[in-house]
Amino acid sequence: MTVNNDPVYSLAETEEETAVVAVEFAGGACTKGAIRYDPAYNNTVVQICFNNRWGYICANSDGGTRQRVANVICQQMGYSRHSQSDTGITRRRLNPAPTPSFIKWFYCSVKPISQQNILDCSRSVNSYQPNLKCPNYYIAASNCTNTSVCQNGQIQLLDTNAVLLCVNGEWHALCSTTWSSTQAQVVCRQLGKNAQGAMPDNISVPTNISVLQAGFECNGNEKFLYDCLDYRLYSCSSGTVAGVICENLPGPPSNLT
Template structure:
Protein backbone atom coordinates (compact mmCIF):
# COMPACT_ATOMS: atom_id res chain seq x y z
CA UNK A 1 0.00 0.00 0.00
CA UNK A 2 2.98 2.32 -0.33
CA UNK A 3 2.40 4.70 -3.27
CA UNK A 4 2.77 8.28 -4.37
CA UNK A 5 0.02 10.86 -4.18
CA UNK A 6 -0.74 11.86 -7.76
CA UNK A 7 -1.64 15.44 -8.64
CA UNK A 8 -3.29 15.36 -12.06
CA UNK A 9 -5.01 18.16 -13.92
CA UNK A 10 -7.24 15.61 -15.70
CA UNK A 11 -5.94 16.32 -19.20
CA UNK A 12 -2.85 14.10 -19.10
CA UNK A 13 -2.59 10.99 -21.31
CA UNK A 14 -1.13 8.77 -18.60
CA UNK A 15 -1.04 8.76 -14.81
CA UNK A 16 2.76 8.94 -14.68
CA UNK A 17 2.61 12.17 -16.70
CA UNK A 18 1.05 13.82 -13.62
CA UNK A 19 3.14 15.44 -10.94
CA UNK A 20 3.29 13.62 -7.64
CA UNK A 21 3.87 14.42 -4.02
CA UNK A 22 5.90 12.48 -1.48
CA UNK A 23 5.27 8.76 -1.16
CA UNK A 24 2.69 7.59 1.37
CA UNK A 25 3.91 4.55 3.31
CA UNK A 26 0.65 3.22 4.67
CA UNK A 27 -3.09 3.51 4.10
CA UNK A 28 -5.96 2.57 6.36
CA UNK A 29 -7.50 -0.86 5.67
CA UNK A 30 -10.29 -0.73 3.11
CA UNK A 31 -9.09 2.47 1.40
CA UNK A 32 -7.35 1.02 -1.67
CA UNK A 33 -8.91 2.75 -4.68
CA UNK A 34 -11.36 0.85 -6.90
CA UNK A 35 -12.54 2.49 -10.10
CA UNK A 36 -15.25 1.93 -12.70
CA UNK A 37 -14.96 3.80 -16.01
CA UNK A 38 -17.84 4.17 -18.45
CA UNK A 39 -17.45 1.98 -21.55
CA UNK A 40 -16.19 3.92 -24.59
CA UNK A 41 -18.70 2.26 -26.91
CA UNK A 42 -20.33 4.64 -29.32
CA UNK A 43 -23.32 3.18 -31.10
CA UNK A 44 -26.01 4.73 -33.32
CA UNK A 45 -28.77 3.92 -35.78
CA UNK A 46 -28.68 5.82 -39.07
CA UNK A 47 -30.99 6.20 -42.06
CA UNK A 48 -34.23 5.40 -40.20
CA UNK A 49 -37.27 7.46 -39.34
CA UNK A 50 -35.95 8.25 -35.85
CA UNK A 51 -32.78 7.89 -33.82
CA UNK A 52 -34.16 4.52 -32.63
CA UNK A 53 -34.45 2.91 -36.08
CA UNK A 54 -32.06 2.29 -38.96
CA UNK A 55 -28.72 0.68 -39.77
CA UNK A 56 -26.65 -0.10 -36.68
CA UNK A 57 -23.21 1.52 -36.61
CA UNK A 58 -20.51 1.18 -33.95
CA UNK A 59 -17.47 3.40 -33.43
CA UNK A 60 -14.54 1.13 -32.66
CA UNK A 61 -10.82 1.83 -32.96
CA UNK A 62 -11.75 5.42 -33.87
CA UNK A 63 -13.83 4.40 -36.90
CA UNK A 64 -17.60 4.32 -37.50
CA UNK A 65 -18.67 1.20 -39.40
CA UNK A 66 -22.01 -0.61 -39.84
CA UNK A 67 -22.50 -3.93 -38.08
CA UNK A 68 -22.46 -7.03 -40.27
CA UNK A 69 -25.92 -8.58 -40.67
CA UNK A 70 -24.92 -11.33 -43.11
CA UNK A 71 -25.42 -14.36 -40.87
CA UNK A 72 -28.68 -13.10 -39.36
CA UNK A 73 -27.56 -14.30 -35.94
CA UNK A 74 -29.37 -11.49 -34.13
CA UNK A 75 -32.72 -12.57 -32.69
CA UNK A 76 -35.16 -10.07 -31.19
CA UNK A 77 -34.13 -11.20 -27.72
CA UNK A 78 -30.45 -10.61 -28.46
CA UNK A 79 -31.16 -7.28 -30.19
CA UNK A 80 -32.70 -6.03 -26.95
CA UNK A 81 -29.11 -5.52 -25.73
CA UNK A 82 -28.54 -3.04 -28.58
CA UNK A 83 -31.76 -1.11 -27.90
CA UNK A 84 -30.85 -0.81 -24.23
CA UNK A 85 -27.37 0.41 -25.20
CA UNK A 86 -29.04 3.09 -27.34
CA UNK A 87 -31.53 3.91 -24.53
CA UNK A 88 -34.27 3.18 -27.05
CA UNK A 89 -36.54 0.80 -25.16
CA UNK A 90 -36.88 -2.75 -26.47
CA UNK A 91 -36.37 -4.44 -29.85
CA UNK A 92 -39.35 -4.42 -32.24
CA UNK A 93 -37.70 -5.81 -35.38
CA UNK A 94 -34.24 -6.89 -36.51
CA UNK A 95 -33.16 -7.79 -40.03
CA UNK A 96 -30.55 -7.19 -42.71
CA UNK A 97 -30.23 -4.87 -45.71
CA UNK A 98 -28.18 -5.61 -48.82
CA UNK A 99 -25.54 -3.08 -49.86
CA UNK A 100 -24.57 -2.36 -53.52
CA UNK A 101 -21.09 -3.78 -52.91
CA UNK A 102 -18.94 -5.31 -50.20
CA UNK A 103 -17.72 -2.89 -47.53
CA UNK A 104 -15.80 -3.20 -44.28
CA UNK A 105 -18.02 -3.73 -41.25
CA UNK A 106 -17.79 -4.76 -37.63
CA UNK A 107 -18.86 -8.33 -36.95
CA UNK A 108 -20.37 -8.55 -33.45
CA UNK A 109 -21.27 -11.82 -31.74
CA UNK A 110 -24.76 -11.68 -30.18
CA UNK A 111 -23.72 -14.24 -27.56
CA UNK A 112 -20.78 -12.03 -26.56
CA UNK A 113 -22.98 -8.92 -26.33
CA UNK A 114 -25.63 -10.79 -24.29
CA UNK A 115 -22.97 -11.98 -21.85
CA UNK A 116 -22.59 -8.41 -20.60
CA UNK A 117 -19.42 -7.54 -22.50
CA UNK A 118 -19.09 -4.13 -24.13
CA UNK A 119 -19.76 -4.11 -27.88
CA UNK A 120 -16.18 -3.10 -28.64
CA UNK A 121 -14.96 -6.24 -26.83
CA UNK A 122 -17.12 -8.33 -29.15
CA UNK A 123 -16.20 -6.64 -32.46
CA UNK A 124 -14.10 -8.07 -35.28
CA UNK A 125 -13.35 -6.59 -38.69
CA UNK A 126 -14.50 -8.04 -42.00
CA UNK A 127 -16.18 -7.30 -45.33
CA UNK A 128 -19.84 -8.00 -46.02
CA UNK A 129 -22.75 -7.17 -48.32
CA UNK A 130 -25.34 -7.01 -45.54
CA UNK A 131 -25.84 -4.46 -42.77
CA UNK A 132 -27.81 -5.07 -39.58
CA UNK A 133 -31.04 -3.05 -39.43
CA UNK A 134 -32.86 -2.51 -36.17
CA UNK A 135 -36.07 -0.89 -34.95
CA UNK A 136 -36.51 -0.22 -31.24
CA UNK A 137 -39.66 0.80 -29.35
CA UNK A 138 -38.20 4.30 -28.77
CA UNK A 139 -40.32 5.98 -26.07
CA UNK A 140 -41.98 2.99 -24.35
CA UNK A 141 -40.67 -0.18 -22.75
CA UNK A 142 -41.91 -3.08 -20.60
CA UNK A 143 -39.65 -4.28 -17.79
CA UNK A 144 -39.67 -7.29 -15.49
CA UNK A 145 -42.11 -9.39 -17.51
CA UNK A 146 -41.77 -12.82 -19.09
CA UNK A 147 -40.89 -11.51 -22.57
CA UNK A 148 -40.96 -8.52 -24.88
CA UNK A 149 -44.75 -8.24 -24.62
CA UNK A 150 -45.24 -8.08 -20.85
CA UNK A 151 -43.91 -6.07 -17.95
CA UNK A 152 -44.07 -2.83 -16.02
CA UNK A 153 -44.67 0.09 -18.37
CA UNK A 154 -42.15 2.92 -18.49
CA UNK A 155 -42.35 5.96 -20.78
CA UNK A 156 -39.91 8.62 -21.89
CA UNK A 157 -42.26 11.55 -22.51
CA UNK A 158 -39.61 13.99 -23.74
CA UNK A 159 -37.22 12.67 -26.45
CA UNK A 160 -34.58 15.17 -25.30
CA UNK A 161 -34.79 13.87 -21.71
CA UNK A 162 -33.08 10.49 -21.11
CA UNK A 163 -35.12 9.69 -17.96
CA UNK A 164 -37.93 7.13 -17.93
CA UNK A 165 -41.11 7.34 -15.83
CA UNK A 166 -43.63 4.80 -14.64
CA UNK A 167 -47.27 5.42 -15.54
CA UNK A 168 -50.06 5.78 -12.97
CA UNK A 169 -52.87 3.25 -13.34
CA UNK A 170 -55.49 6.01 -13.11
CA UNK A 171 -53.95 7.75 -16.13
CA UNK A 172 -53.98 4.74 -18.44
CA UNK A 173 -56.86 2.86 -20.10
CA UNK A 174 -57.47 0.09 -22.65
CA UNK A 175 -57.10 2.43 -25.65
CA UNK A 176 -53.74 3.63 -24.37
CA UNK A 177 -52.72 -0.01 -23.93
CA UNK A 178 -53.67 -0.79 -27.55
CA UNK A 179 -51.25 1.87 -28.76
CA UNK A 180 -48.40 0.68 -26.52
CA UNK A 181 -48.82 -2.95 -27.60
CA UNK A 182 -48.82 -1.87 -31.26
CA UNK A 183 -45.70 0.26 -30.77
CA UNK A 184 -43.91 -2.72 -29.21
CA UNK A 185 -44.77 -4.95 -32.18
CA UNK A 186 -47.04 -7.07 -29.99
CA UNK A 187 -50.65 -8.22 -30.27
CA UNK A 188 -53.71 -6.79 -28.52
CA UNK A 189 -53.57 -6.03 -24.76
CA UNK A 190 -54.85 -8.88 -22.59
CA UNK A 191 -54.03 -7.81 -19.01
CA UNK A 192 -53.84 -4.27 -17.63
CA UNK A 193 -53.12 -4.19 -13.91
CA UNK A 194 -51.25 -2.11 -11.34
CA UNK A 195 -47.95 -3.43 -9.95
CA UNK A 196 -48.28 -6.88 -11.53
CA UNK A 197 -44.56 -6.79 -12.34
CA UNK A 198 -43.44 -4.69 -9.37
CA UNK A 199 -43.05 -1.00 -8.69
CA UNK A 200 -39.58 -0.51 -10.14
CA UNK A 201 -37.32 2.45 -9.42
CA UNK A 202 -38.49 4.94 -12.05
CA UNK A 203 -40.21 8.10 -10.74
CA UNK A 204 -44.00 8.02 -10.78
CA UNK A 205 -44.52 11.45 -12.34
CA UNK A 206 -45.99 11.11 -15.83
CA UNK A 207 -48.57 12.54 -18.13
CA UNK A 208 -52.10 11.24 -18.48
CA UNK A 209 -52.37 9.91 -22.02
CA UNK A 210 -55.57 10.25 -24.02
CA UNK A 211 -55.33 7.86 -26.98
CA UNK A 212 -58.03 6.93 -29.45
CA UNK A 213 -56.44 3.50 -29.89
CA UNK A 214 -55.47 3.95 -33.55
CA UNK A 215 -52.21 5.87 -33.03
CA UNK A 216 -48.85 4.33 -34.00
CA UNK A 217 -47.01 5.52 -30.89
CA UNK A 218 -47.98 6.63 -27.38
CA UNK A 219 -46.42 10.07 -27.84
CA UNK A 220 -48.73 10.64 -30.85
CA UNK A 221 -51.64 10.72 -28.38
CA UNK A 222 -52.80 13.92 -26.73
CA UNK A 223 -52.01 14.22 -23.03
CA UNK A 224 -53.30 16.05 -20.00
CA UNK A 225 -51.35 17.70 -17.22
CA UNK A 226 -48.59 15.76 -15.52
CA UNK A 227 -49.35 13.90 -12.29
CA UNK A 228 -46.58 14.14 -9.72
CA UNK A 229 -47.38 11.19 -7.52
CA UNK A 230 -49.27 7.91 -7.60
CA UNK A 231 -50.41 5.69 -4.78
CA UNK A 232 -48.16 2.68 -4.05
CA UNK A 233 -49.03 -0.38 -6.09
CA UNK A 234 -50.59 1.58 -8.98
CA UNK A 235 -47.71 1.65 -11.50
CA UNK A 236 -49.17 0.22 -14.71
CA UNK A 237 -48.19 -3.32 -15.68
CA UNK A 238 -49.24 -4.54 -19.09
CA UNK A 239 -49.45 -7.87 -20.89
CA UNK A 240 -49.95 -7.87 -24.65
CA UNK A 241 -50.72 -10.99 -26.64
CA UNK A 242 -47.77 -12.44 -28.48
CA UNK A 243 -47.97 -11.65 -32.20
CA UNK A 244 -46.58 -15.07 -33.09
CA UNK A 245 -48.42 -16.60 -35.99
CA UNK A 246 -47.67 -20.30 -36.25
CA UNK A 247 -49.22 -23.06 -38.29
CA UNK A 248 -48.69 -26.70 -39.18
CA UNK A 249 -49.00 -27.50 -42.88
CA UNK A 250 -49.14 -30.70 -44.93
CA UNK A 251 -50.39 -32.93 -42.13
CA UNK A 252 -53.66 -34.80 -41.56
CA UNK A 253 -55.09 -31.96 -39.47
CA UNK A 254 -54.33 -28.39 -38.46
CA UNK A 255 -52.51 -29.80 -35.41
CA UNK A 256 -49.98 -31.90 -37.35
CA UNK A 257 -47.47 -31.16 -40.10
CA UNK A 258 -44.45 -28.99 -40.89
CA UNK A 259 -44.06 -26.10 -38.46
CA UNK A 260 -44.16 -22.64 -40.04
CA UNK A 261 -43.73 -19.26 -38.35
CA UNK A 262 -44.80 -15.85 -39.59
CA UNK A 263 -42.06 -13.50 -38.48
CA UNK A 264 -41.07 -10.12 -39.92
CA UNK A 265 -44.20 -10.40 -42.13
CA UNK A 266 -42.98 -13.58 -43.82
CA UNK A 267 -44.13 -17.20 -43.50
CA UNK A 268 -41.22 -19.67 -43.47
CA UNK A 269 -40.76 -23.24 -42.23
CA UNK A 270 -38.76 -23.76 -39.05
CA UNK A 271 -35.40 -25.39 -39.75
CA UNK A 272 -34.35 -28.57 -38.00
CA UNK A 273 -30.67 -28.48 -37.03
CA UNK A 274 -29.07 -31.51 -35.44
CA UNK A 275 -26.86 -29.44 -33.13
CA UNK A 276 -29.99 -27.85 -31.57
CA UNK A 277 -32.31 -30.62 -30.49
CA UNK A 278 -36.05 -30.00 -30.53
CA UNK A 279 -37.54 -31.77 -27.53
CA UNK A 280 -41.22 -32.38 -26.71
CA UNK A 281 -40.87 -29.58 -24.14
CA UNK A 282 -39.82 -27.09 -26.84
CA UNK A 283 -42.44 -28.34 -29.26
CA UNK A 284 -45.07 -27.96 -26.54
CA UNK A 285 -44.75 -24.16 -26.80
CA UNK A 286 -45.78 -24.31 -30.47
CA UNK A 287 -48.69 -26.65 -29.67
CA UNK A 288 -49.95 -24.25 -27.01
CA UNK A 289 -49.65 -21.32 -29.42
CA UNK A 290 -51.76 -23.33 -31.89
CA UNK A 291 -54.32 -24.20 -29.19
CA UNK A 292 -53.59 -27.83 -30.02
CA UNK A 293 -52.88 -29.27 -26.59
CA UNK A 294 -49.45 -30.73 -25.87
CA UNK A 295 -46.73 -32.16 -28.11
CA UNK A 296 -47.02 -35.87 -28.97
CA UNK A 297 -44.09 -36.20 -31.38
CA UNK A 298 -41.48 -34.02 -33.06
CA UNK A 299 -39.35 -34.95 -36.07
CA UNK A 300 -37.80 -33.66 -39.25
CA UNK A 301 -38.67 -33.56 -42.95
CA UNK A 302 -35.90 -33.41 -45.55
CA UNK A 303 -36.12 -31.58 -48.87
CA UNK A 304 -33.83 -31.93 -51.89
CA UNK A 305 -32.48 -28.36 -51.73
CA UNK A 306 -32.16 -25.50 -49.30
CA UNK A 307 -34.70 -22.68 -49.00
CA UNK A 308 -35.22 -19.76 -46.59
CA UNK A 309 -36.27 -20.86 -43.13
CA UNK A 310 -36.37 -19.70 -39.52
CA UNK A 311 -33.93 -21.13 -37.04
CA UNK A 312 -35.37 -21.13 -33.53
CA UNK A 313 -33.20 -21.77 -30.48
CA UNK A 314 -34.83 -24.41 -28.23
CA UNK A 315 -32.89 -23.09 -25.21
CA UNK A 316 -34.31 -19.62 -25.85
CA UNK A 317 -37.87 -20.95 -26.10
CA UNK A 318 -37.56 -23.11 -22.99
CA UNK A 319 -36.36 -20.05 -21.02
CA UNK A 320 -39.88 -18.62 -21.45
CA UNK A 321 -39.36 -16.44 -24.51
CA UNK A 322 -41.85 -16.34 -27.37
CA UNK A 323 -40.98 -18.11 -30.62
CA UNK A 324 -40.45 -14.86 -32.51
CA UNK A 325 -37.95 -13.62 -29.92
CA UNK A 326 -35.80 -16.69 -30.60
CA UNK A 327 -35.97 -16.74 -34.43
CA UNK A 328 -33.37 -15.82 -36.99
CA UNK A 329 -33.22 -16.31 -40.74
CA UNK A 330 -31.08 -19.20 -42.00
CA UNK A 331 -31.61 -21.35 -45.14
CA UNK A 332 -32.18 -25.06 -44.57
CA UNK A 333 -33.26 -28.26 -46.29
CA UNK A 334 -34.41 -29.97 -43.05
CA UNK A 335 -37.56 -28.76 -41.32
CA UNK A 336 -39.35 -29.43 -38.03
CA UNK A 337 -42.47 -31.61 -38.16
CA UNK A 338 -44.82 -31.75 -35.23
CA UNK A 339 -47.85 -33.66 -33.99
CA UNK A 340 -49.88 -32.21 -31.13
CA UNK A 341 -52.42 -33.97 -28.92
CA UNK A 342 -55.28 -31.97 -30.45
CA UNK A 343 -54.76 -33.58 -33.86
CA UNK A 344 -57.57 -36.12 -33.80
CA UNK A 345 -60.16 -33.54 -32.68
CA UNK A 346 -59.10 -30.86 -35.17
CA UNK A 347 -59.95 -32.56 -38.45
Protein backbone atom coordinates (compact mmCIF):
# COMPACT_ATOMS: atom_id res chain seq x y z
CA MET A 1 0.00 0.00 0.00
CA THR A 2 1.25 3.50 -0.80
CA VAL A 3 0.25 7.00 0.23
CA ASN A 4 1.53 9.94 -1.78
CA ASN A 5 3.91 7.52 -3.52
CA ASP A 6 5.40 6.44 -0.17
CA PRO A 7 4.92 2.88 1.09
CA VAL A 8 2.94 2.17 4.23
CA TYR A 9 4.68 -0.34 6.46
CA SER A 10 2.68 -2.14 9.12
CA LEU A 11 3.98 -4.27 11.96
CA ALA A 12 2.82 -7.83 12.45
CA GLU A 13 1.28 -8.63 15.79
CA THR A 14 3.82 -7.66 18.42
CA GLU A 15 3.93 -7.36 22.18
CA GLU A 16 6.51 -4.61 22.00
CA GLU A 17 5.41 -1.02 22.30
CA THR A 18 4.79 0.90 19.07
CA ALA A 19 5.99 4.44 18.56
CA VAL A 20 3.33 6.81 17.30
CA VAL A 21 5.14 9.48 15.35
CA ALA A 22 3.79 11.87 12.74
CA VAL A 23 5.58 14.26 10.45
CA GLU A 24 4.39 17.76 9.63
CA PHE A 25 4.89 19.64 6.38
CA ALA A 26 7.29 22.56 6.17
CA GLY A 27 8.68 24.36 3.14
CA GLY A 28 11.89 23.69 1.22
CA ALA A 29 13.20 20.98 -1.08
CA CYS A 30 15.31 18.26 0.59
CA THR A 31 16.34 14.61 0.35
CA LYS A 32 13.90 11.99 1.57
CA GLY A 33 14.80 10.78 5.07
CA ALA A 34 17.19 13.64 5.84
CA ILE A 35 17.16 14.82 9.47
CA ARG A 36 17.94 18.23 10.94
CA TYR A 37 17.27 20.44 13.93
CA ASP A 38 14.86 23.36 13.56
CA PRO A 39 16.88 26.43 14.70
CA ALA A 40 13.63 28.19 15.62
CA TYR A 41 13.36 25.92 18.67
CA ASN A 42 16.89 26.09 20.11
CA ASN A 43 18.04 23.00 18.21
CA THR A 44 15.87 20.53 20.08
CA VAL A 45 12.86 20.05 17.78
CA VAL A 46 13.64 17.60 14.99
CA GLN A 47 12.61 17.89 11.35
CA ILE A 48 12.52 15.13 8.75
CA CYS A 49 12.25 15.35 4.97
CA PHE A 50 9.47 13.59 3.08
CA ASN A 51 8.31 14.24 -0.48
CA ASN A 52 10.81 17.11 -0.79
CA ARG A 53 9.38 18.89 2.27
CA TRP A 54 10.74 19.44 5.76
CA GLY A 55 8.34 18.39 8.49
CA TYR A 56 7.93 18.04 12.22
CA ILE A 57 7.68 14.71 14.05
CA CYS A 58 4.88 14.13 16.54
CA ALA A 59 5.70 11.88 19.47
CA ASN A 60 3.53 9.63 21.59
CA SER A 61 3.52 9.36 25.36
CA ASP A 62 5.73 6.28 25.63
CA GLY A 63 9.24 7.20 26.74
CA GLY A 64 10.92 3.98 25.61
CA THR A 65 9.78 4.24 22.01
CA ARG A 66 10.68 7.94 21.88
CA GLN A 67 14.15 7.14 23.24
CA ARG A 68 14.84 4.58 20.52
CA VAL A 69 13.65 6.92 17.78
CA ALA A 70 15.79 9.71 19.28
CA ASN A 71 18.89 7.48 19.34
CA VAL A 72 18.53 6.64 15.64
CA ILE A 73 17.99 10.32 14.80
CA CYS A 74 21.06 11.39 16.78
CA GLN A 75 23.42 8.90 15.16
CA GLN A 76 22.05 9.78 11.72
CA MET A 77 23.00 13.42 12.44
CA GLY A 78 26.53 12.37 13.43
CA TYR A 79 26.15 12.25 17.21
CA SER A 80 26.71 9.19 19.38
CA ARG A 81 23.27 8.99 20.97
CA HIS A 82 20.44 10.87 22.61
CA SER A 83 21.10 12.20 26.11
CA GLN A 84 20.00 9.70 28.74
CA SER A 85 20.44 12.10 31.65
CA ASP A 86 17.68 13.85 33.54
CA THR A 87 17.95 16.69 31.04
CA GLY A 88 17.23 14.40 28.07
CA ILE A 89 14.46 15.77 25.85
CA THR A 90 12.39 13.52 23.58
CA ARG A 91 9.40 15.79 23.00
CA ARG A 92 8.21 19.38 23.32
CA ARG A 93 4.66 20.66 23.64
CA LEU A 94 3.99 23.31 21.00
CA ASN A 95 0.61 25.01 20.95
CA PRO A 96 -0.49 25.56 18.26
CA ALA A 97 1.08 22.41 16.86
CA PRO A 98 2.45 22.48 13.31
CA THR A 99 0.12 21.00 10.71
CA PRO A 100 -0.57 18.77 8.85
CA SER A 101 0.55 15.34 10.13
CA PHE A 102 2.08 13.09 7.49
CA ILE A 103 3.51 9.96 9.18
CA LYS A 104 1.45 8.13 11.76
CA TRP A 105 4.25 6.26 13.56
CA PHE A 106 7.85 5.09 13.54
CA TYR A 107 8.95 1.88 15.20
CA CYS A 108 12.67 1.35 15.87
CA SER A 109 14.04 -2.00 17.00
CA VAL A 110 14.72 -2.88 20.63
CA LYS A 111 17.77 -4.94 19.57
CA PRO A 112 21.20 -3.93 20.95
CA ILE A 113 22.31 -2.52 17.60
CA SER A 114 19.74 -0.01 16.44
CA GLN A 115 18.88 1.02 12.90
CA GLN A 116 21.36 3.30 11.15
CA ASN A 117 18.80 5.54 9.47
CA ILE A 118 15.33 6.64 10.58
CA LEU A 119 13.88 5.22 7.35
CA ASP A 120 15.20 1.80 8.40
CA CYS A 121 12.57 1.94 11.16
CA SER A 122 9.06 0.78 10.33
CA ARG A 123 6.61 3.57 9.59
CA SER A 124 3.00 4.20 8.64
CA VAL A 125 2.03 7.12 6.42
CA ASN A 126 -1.17 9.15 6.73
CA SER A 127 -3.00 10.66 3.80
CA TYR A 128 -2.54 14.40 3.46
CA GLN A 129 -4.91 16.35 5.72
CA PRO A 130 -4.09 20.10 5.96
CA ASN A 131 -5.48 20.64 9.47
CA LEU A 132 -4.53 17.39 11.18
CA LYS A 133 -2.53 18.23 14.31
CA CYS A 134 -0.17 16.23 16.46
CA PRO A 135 -1.94 14.53 19.39
CA ASN A 136 -1.80 16.75 22.48
CA TYR A 137 0.52 19.12 20.58
CA TYR A 138 3.61 17.01 21.40
CA ILE A 139 6.40 17.37 18.84
CA ALA A 140 9.39 14.99 18.83
CA ALA A 141 12.61 16.57 20.06
CA SER A 142 16.10 15.44 20.97
CA ASN A 143 19.24 16.77 22.58
CA CYS A 144 22.06 14.62 21.24
CA THR A 145 25.34 14.11 23.08
CA ASN A 146 28.89 13.85 21.76
CA THR A 147 29.95 13.57 18.17
CA SER A 148 30.71 10.04 17.03
CA VAL A 149 34.24 8.83 17.74
CA CYS A 150 33.97 5.88 15.35
CA GLN A 151 31.93 4.53 12.45
CA ASN A 152 29.08 2.21 13.37
CA GLY A 153 30.13 -1.39 12.70
CA GLN A 154 33.84 -0.60 12.86
CA ILE A 155 35.96 -2.94 15.02
CA GLN A 156 39.38 -2.77 16.59
CA LEU A 157 41.55 -5.26 18.45
CA LEU A 158 43.32 -4.11 21.59
CA ASP A 159 46.81 -5.30 22.51
CA THR A 160 45.12 -7.63 24.99
CA ASN A 161 43.17 -9.23 22.08
CA ALA A 162 39.90 -7.75 23.36
CA VAL A 163 37.44 -6.96 20.56
CA LEU A 164 35.85 -3.50 20.47
CA LEU A 165 32.80 -2.78 18.31
CA CYS A 166 31.51 0.69 17.42
CA VAL A 167 27.80 1.07 18.24
CA ASN A 168 26.01 4.43 18.22
CA GLY A 169 29.32 6.17 17.56
CA GLU A 170 31.01 4.78 20.69
CA TRP A 171 33.41 1.90 21.36
CA HIS A 172 32.08 -1.10 23.31
CA ALA A 173 33.61 -4.36 24.46
CA LEU A 174 31.49 -7.48 23.85
CA CYS A 175 30.07 -10.15 26.13
CA SER A 176 32.06 -13.37 26.18
CA THR A 177 29.03 -15.41 27.27
CA THR A 178 28.17 -16.76 23.80
CA TRP A 179 31.49 -15.96 22.07
CA SER A 180 32.86 -18.78 19.92
CA SER A 181 35.21 -19.55 17.02
CA THR A 182 32.40 -18.67 14.57
CA GLN A 183 32.29 -15.04 15.72
CA ALA A 184 36.10 -15.00 15.93
CA GLN A 185 36.35 -15.97 12.25
CA VAL A 186 34.15 -13.03 11.25
CA VAL A 187 36.18 -10.59 13.36
CA CYS A 188 39.50 -11.78 11.91
CA ARG A 189 38.09 -11.51 8.39
CA GLN A 190 36.85 -7.96 9.04
CA LEU A 191 40.30 -7.04 10.38
CA GLY A 192 41.81 -8.19 7.09
CA LYS A 193 43.43 -11.26 8.63
CA ASN A 194 43.03 -14.91 7.73
CA ALA A 195 39.86 -16.31 9.25
CA GLN A 196 41.14 -19.89 9.23
CA GLY A 197 42.42 -20.85 12.64
CA ALA A 198 40.74 -17.89 14.35
CA MET A 199 40.39 -18.60 18.06
CA PRO A 200 38.03 -17.03 20.60
CA ASP A 201 39.51 -15.73 23.81
CA ASN A 202 38.22 -14.42 27.13
CA ILE A 203 39.87 -11.16 28.15
CA SER A 204 39.76 -9.04 31.29
CA VAL A 205 37.38 -6.11 30.94
CA PRO A 206 39.26 -3.10 29.48
CA THR A 207 39.46 0.03 31.62
CA ASN A 208 36.86 2.73 30.92
CA ILE A 209 35.13 0.70 28.19
CA SER A 210 31.46 -0.22 28.51
CA VAL A 211 30.36 -3.78 27.72
CA LEU A 212 27.62 -4.21 25.14
CA GLN A 213 25.15 -6.81 26.39
CA ALA A 214 24.64 -8.45 23.02
CA GLY A 215 25.15 -11.80 21.40
CA PHE A 216 25.79 -12.48 17.70
CA GLU A 217 24.52 -15.39 15.59
CA CYS A 218 27.04 -15.84 12.78
CA ASN A 219 27.51 -18.49 10.12
CA GLY A 220 31.23 -17.78 10.02
CA ASN A 221 31.33 -16.54 6.42
CA GLU A 222 30.06 -13.00 7.07
CA LYS A 223 32.27 -10.11 5.99
CA PHE A 224 31.43 -7.89 8.97
CA LEU A 225 30.28 -8.61 12.52
CA TYR A 226 27.38 -6.21 11.83
CA ASP A 227 26.16 -8.73 9.22
CA CYS A 228 25.46 -11.26 11.99
CA LEU A 229 22.11 -11.35 13.74
CA ASP A 230 22.39 -9.54 17.06
CA TYR A 231 20.22 -10.16 20.09
CA ARG A 232 20.10 -8.84 23.64
CA LEU A 233 21.79 -10.64 26.50
CA TYR A 234 20.51 -9.95 29.99
CA SER A 235 23.74 -10.95 31.68
CA CYS A 236 27.41 -11.24 30.71
CA SER A 237 30.22 -13.41 32.04
CA SER A 238 31.59 -11.64 35.07
CA GLY A 239 35.02 -10.06 34.68
CA THR A 240 35.73 -11.06 31.07
CA VAL A 241 34.89 -9.84 27.57
CA ALA A 242 35.18 -11.33 24.09
CA GLY A 243 38.56 -11.51 22.41
CA VAL A 244 40.12 -13.18 19.37
CA ILE A 245 43.47 -14.54 18.27
CA CYS A 246 43.95 -14.23 14.51
CA GLU A 247 46.61 -15.93 12.42
CA ASN A 248 49.12 -13.55 10.90
CA LEU A 249 48.51 -14.88 7.40
CA PRO A 250 47.02 -12.11 5.24
CA GLY A 251 43.33 -12.16 4.46
CA PRO A 252 41.03 -10.06 2.26
CA PRO A 253 41.10 -6.34 3.08
CA SER A 254 38.15 -4.73 4.90
CA ASN A 255 36.97 -1.13 4.58
CA LEU A 256 35.25 -1.17 7.97
CA THR A 257 38.14 -1.58 10.43
